[in-house]
Amino acid sequence: DITAQHIEQTEREQESALLADILSHIPHSVFWKDKNSVYRGCNERFLRDANLKSRSQVIGKNDFEMPWGKTDAENYRLYDAKLIASGKSELNIEETQSRADGSVAHVITSKVPLRNRKGEITGILGIYMDISELREAQMQLEDQQRRMGAASKMAALGVLAAGIAHEINNPLAIISATCSYLEEASAQGTLGRPELENGLAVVDKTVNRIAKIVRGLKAFTRNQSKEQMRETPLAKILDESFELCAERMRACDIQFIRPELPEAEMLFCRESEISQVLINLLNNSVDAIASLDEKWIKVGLAVEEGFSVLTITDSGPGIPEAVRAKIFEPFFTTKDVGKGTGLGLSISLGLIASHGGTFSYNSASPHTEFVLALPRAKKEPQKERAA
Ligand SMILES: Nc1ncnc2c1ncn2[C@@H]1O[C@H](COP(=O)(O)OP(=O)(O)OP(=O)(O)O)[C@@H](O)[C@H]1O
Ligand SMILES: [Mg+2]
Structure with a gap:
């Protein structure tokens, strides 16, 4: 019996050593909190993000006491509360994490409820990945x-x-010629009302032609990042x-x-x-x-x-x-x-x-x-x- 107990204990120890090993080596930050969003533990990477030395500096703290800003903390707690209320995981939350050195990291976080044997929610397990470089x-x-x-x-x-210069030059030449003609006719006193109206109609039509090209140019060159x-x-x-x-x-x-x-x-x-x-x-x-x-x-x-x-x-x-x-x-x-x-x-x-x-x-x-x-x-x- 004692041997059996001993074997069971060794197995349990091996298992928790393996778990600890996994936690410290996975390339993600991991933390867990109780139902009131108070930290109960974390892995090394999380400590590094928080710029803290030991877990004792994390355990017992809430997000407002951590180095991230108030807005971040409020946001984290909002998702915690949502998860506690619904009992459902919150997956792939895109959020920011202001760090002690003044930088702001972009992270993708997933949170799942932790439950006791009876199935009651006892806390929150969170895991996040830093995607700042990817975003950059x-x-x-x-x-x-x-x-x-x-x-x-x-x-x-x-x-x-x-081509466009040519397109604008042609009508300009027409306008110029029409104006010269009208001027001359007027100077010679031969400018009747029909000639004047004809001339003006030509100018009007030709101006429209230029305006159309300019409109096209404007539409084309519009700053598209603002459009x-x-x-x-x-x-x-x-x-x-x-x-x-x-x-x-x-x-x-x-x-x-x-x-x-x-x-x-x-x-x-x-x-x-x-x-x-x-x-x-x-x-x-x-x-x-x-x-x-x-x-x-x-x-x-x-x-x-x-x-x-x-x-x-x-x-x-x-x-x-x-x-x-x-x-x-x-x-x-x-x-x-x-x-x-x-x-x-x-x-x-x-x-x-x-x-x-x-x-x-x-x-x-x-x-x-x-x-x-x-x-x-x-x-x-x-x-x-x-x-
Ligand atoms: N209407 C077409 N007829 C025949 N080949 C075409 C036609 N449109 C595109 N191509 C071929 O596709 C290639 C790529 O076209 P694309 O418009 O991407 O570049 P480009 O016209 O060579 O250069 P850019 O548009 O940057 O001045 C062309 O070099 C040409 O070989
Ligand atoms: Mg082309």
């Missing part, structure tokens, strides 16, 4: 992506700049994007075919981003077909449940399979150094994904074709279904 890396990545997006947008605009998602007519986005590329297409003698867009077709989007995607696609198509015999770019629209599906097709024969596999990768380009950065499609993919849409290459088409599914503004599909 994530933020840096997002920041870099934003910068890349902005750089690529400016590069796309650079390609179009000469909110809002209902925007698809026709407006397509018009303004096309306006910016129009002269480049004309210079290459490319025919642009677009559908009559229903005015009510509304997207829920950040306009400058959708415009950036369309301009990337149009620029790519111009690059691809400029030297072909048959030169056209066609936009098509299909309306599906919740989505406006745009197809952008050019007269090119499609992208060879080996190239196709890589076109959405950042920095993949088949263009000369200084001509393409290889960012257009990868950034476009990110922008469309952030809208909850999809963006893909259609390899079933005999011509080069990209398909964009963009979320429609909510109320429209219902209206149509009722009609």
Whole structure:
């Protein structure tokens, strides 16, 4: 009997030594509290986070007596209370932990109830993981992506700049000539009311033309980090994007075919981003077909449940399979150094994904074709279904 007792005790000792070993070696911080959120124990890592030397400095304390700030402490106790009241675990809570050295760590915490043999809750077991570095890396990545997006947008605009200058210069020349004519006619006393009205109508129409281009430029260059998602007519986005590329297409003698867009077709989007995607696609198509015999770019629209599906097709024969596999990768380009950065499609993919849409290459088409599914503004599909 004594031997049996002895064996049992040794086993128990081994087991608790193993547990202690696990607690001190797992790469997580572990603590436990009683029902009143008073600390009853912790592992070494937790001590380190609290900048304390021994467990005796933790045991018996509540969160307000620990080195973290009042807000953190209140937050921790809120989850403790919730868990004690419901008896349910609180998993993957994202919270902060202000440390003694002034730094603020981001942690993911899970708390489970501790129970006695009768099943009554006696306390809380908590375990958390420090995700500060991960978060920092994530933020840096997002920041870099934003910068890349902005750089690529400016590069796309650079390609179009000469065309846009031309687009503005032409109407300016028309306005200037009309004014000269009116001035001369007036000086010679031959300016009748019909001539004046005609002249003014020409100026008005031409000014509108410039205004349209400037509007497109403004929509395109809007600071997208501040731009909110809002209902925007698809026709407006397509018009303004096309306006910016129009002269480049004309210079290459490319025919642009677009559908009559229903005015009510509304997207829920950040306009400058959708415009950036369309301009990337149009620029790519111009690059691809400029030297072909048959030169056209066609936009098509299909309306599906919740989505406006745009197809952008050019007269090119499609992208060879080996190239196709890589076109959405950042920095993949088949263009000369200084001509393409290889960012257009990868950034476009990110922008469309952030809208909850999809963006893909259609390899079933005999011509080069990209398909964009963009979320429609909510109320429209219902209206149509009722009609
Ligand atoms: N319409 C198209 N026809 C043929 N090839 C295309 C077409 N669109 C894209 N590609 C191919 O995909 C590659 C990647 O396109 P992407 O827009 O990402 O970069 P890029 O146009 O080379 O450079 P950037 O857009 O950064 O100036 C292109 O280099 C080209 O090989
Ligand atoms: Mg491109």
